[in-house]
Amino acid sequence: MSAQEERDALTLPPSLYEHALHLLREAPDGIPPRRGYPLPQKPEPGEAPLSHEEAANAIRDALNPLPDNSATLHRRFARLGIRDRHTHLSRSTVAGLPLPAGQRDAARSLGRQLTRTGTTAPAVTAGLALLIRLGEPEDVPYLSVLGLFREFVRPAVDALDTLDRPCAAVVWLATHTRRDELRPLVRALWTGDRQAVRTELVAFPATPRFVSTTVARRIAEAARLPELLGQHPSDTALLARAGRLVVRMGSTRDYRTDLLTYDDALILYESVVTRAGQLPPTLDHHATLLSLALDLSSGTGVLLxxxxxxxxxxxxxxxRQLAGPRWASSADTDGGEADQRLRAGWIRRTGRRPFTRQATPGRLRVEVVAGDLVDREPVETRLLLDGRPVVPEFFALGPARSPDYLLDDGRLRAxxxxxxxxLAEAYCTEGCCGALYVTIRRDGDQVVWENWRRPQAMPGSREPAPELPAYRFDAAAYDAEIVRAESDTSWSWPARTVARLIKTGLMERPDLLSRWDARRGWISSGFEDPDTTVVTFSYAPGLAAGKQDGIPLQFRWVVPDDGTPPEAQAGAALRRLAEEDPKTYAQVCGGSRERAEELGFPWPDNA
Known part of the structure; x- marks a missing residue:
């Protein structure tokens, strides 16, 4: 180190690592706040900022040759104009640097210096990027502390994930958990109090509203759940919560499922299923075990x-467990709260489906799976090729499309x-994260699936997604399987059946809506209340005649289940559409306030 470099090192401000330690010591409850800490604000120099390409080149220049100490990199970054605005670029640029075997030790040493003594965000981020590739267990305490800064959470957790998954999960939960109901568990995990972890783990509400698939995985990782179950073999509340977390990890309701990224998924499945007989035969426990069975039969769990x-x-x-009289009787209820009735009905319809399905003679199996209605799980058309579910294996960013889309409209026919x-759309919409497509064609006595389309990279990977092969099916077996799946409605419940019958009626008689200048929209069971049927349609003057005047309004008509047969309810709804203008009893649900006022309709308060 030169004399100038020694002077620079002596005059550096306190490191960001030391600043994070100070903030943590000052925290009133000993844990970081939601979203973590902001980085200390520093005035930016007044020179013109570098472009993206200029900054990336400058970062590469600063690391060539590789500095042997943190102070040198700080000085190079300052001279080349690398500022806090380039923090994220610093990570991506360093992540792509070639590191020959002879430089790896030096690069690791530099990464450690930067994370321990770095004073600027781009420099510390460069250190984190190096330790993502080269970190070792001794780096865990430093990575954990730096991960408390909002700007460093992602690289710190990425580095920790390869070194200490439970520690990575604790940092992630501490900075990502927003719900007050989860904070006591986060506090117990942060302090490492295993008894408190056990207590809080079974206390918080584990509904989808509070626990996404990623939160479920991170909780299981942070709590070292298989180990905790082993230490408390008679704790049925803990066992039930473990099963619930596995169900949430495998859910397709969220942006992506996390079951396949949970390292201990097999161990936890084994623990829950082999000890399932210890659980009291309640409706909630029955739903958990049935959800696990559906996942093992045709869901993401197949891919473990x-x-x-x-x-x-x-x-x-x-x-065998759920066929026993103790469990079978748990769903024999039509009273109680609405959620209890929903869940009991779902169990009665679905209870034996994952255990009685017969293998089909062809390579393709189609299974319509309606998940637990209380959790508002989607209804999926699960497609299995040679026994493996297509959507979670090839896409994993959202559920398979519904039977209304794939089966009722005959889209799978060749x-x-x-x-x-x-076949599937990203939970956040295709425009955001893509969709999964396949081209289906008939080739003589075969049906071919080919020309797959999906996002260029798989979730959580920088590597391009591999090309998918063409699949060939015996045409007779394929046709028979599609006909079987289209005719099987045993999964459906009354409101969903009513919706399907209304949709079919409107497809056969579009004039029922067109006479009112209306056009059919989405028709299904209600999401918030699955016991209702929701009919949507759009309206604009002149719409039926093809002379639409202005932007249409969207309307929503909610049809409650009155207990009569679905055929009777659908018939009554279709007759009402024929006799009464639906705009007089449906509610505006889309368009614009100005358009609604122009056409004389009230705009909903919650829009």
Whole structure:
């Protein structure tokens, strides 16, 4: 180190690591706040900022040759114009730097210096990027502390994930958890009080509103859940909560499922299923075990790295358990709260489906799965190729499309012309994160699935998604499977059946809406209240005649289940559409306030 470099090192301000330690010591309850800490604000020099390309080149220049100490990199960054605004670029640029074997030790040493003594965000981020690639267990305490800064959470957790998953999960939960109901658990995890972790783990509400798939995985990782279950083999509340977290990890309701990224998924599945007999036969526990069975039968759980025959054995075990009189009687209720009625009805309809399905003679199996209605799980058309579910294996960013889309409209049928079909859409919409498509065509006595389309990279990976092969099916077996799936409505409940019958009626008689200048929209069971049927339509003057005047308004008509047969309810709804203008009893749900006022309709307060 030169004399100038020694002077620079002596005059550096306190490190960001030391600043984070100070903030943590000052925290009133000993844990970081929600979203973590902001970085200390520093005045930016007044020179013109570097462009993206200029900054990336400057970062590469600063690391070539590789500095042997933190102070040198700080000085180079300052001279080359690298400022706090370049923090994220620093990570991505350093992540792509080639590191020959002979430089790895020096790069690791530099990464450690930067994370321990770095004083600027770009320099510390460069250190974190190096430790993502080269970190070792001794770096865990420093990464954990730096991860409390909002700008450093992601790189710090990425580095910790390869070194200490439970520690990574604690940092992630501490900075990502927004709900007050989860803060006591976060506090127990942060302090490492295992008894408090056990207590708080079974106390918080584990509904989808509070626990996404990622939160469920991070809780299981942070709590070292398999170890905790092993230490308390008779704790049925803890066992039930473990099962609930596995269900949430495998859910397709959220942006993505996390079950396949949970390292201990097999161990936890084994623990819950083999000890399921300890659970009291309540409606909630029945729903948990049935959800696990559905996942083992046709969901994401199929894709775990099971030893030969083990998945089938666990599924059979659940089947025997739930077929017993103690469990079968748990769903024999039509009273109680609405959620209890919903769940009991779902169990009665679905209870034996994962255990009685027969293998089809072809390569393709189609299973319509309606998840737990209380959790508002989606209704999916699960497509299995050679026993493996297509959507979570090839896409994993959202659920398979519903039977209303794929089966009711005949999209999976193989016709004389090739047809591109959307099998799944990202939970956040196709425009954001894409969709999964396949082209279906008939080729003589075979049906071919080919020309797959999906996002260029798989979730959580920088690597391009591999090309998917074409799949060929015996045409007779394929057609028989599609016909079987289209005719099987045993999964449906009354409101959903009413919706399907109304939709079919409107497809056969579009004049029922067109006479009112209306056009059919989305029709299904209600999301918030699955016991209702929701009919949507759009309206604008002249719409039916093709002379639409202005932007249409969207309307929503909610039809409650009155207890009569679905056919009777659908018939009554169609007759009302024929006889009464639906705009007089439906509510505006979309468009604009100005358009609604122009056409003389009240704008909803909650829009």
């Amino acid at each position: 790295d099971w030893p030969p025959g083990r998945r089938a054995t666990l599924l059979e075990s659940l089947g 016709g004389p012309e090739p047809r591109e079909v959307q």
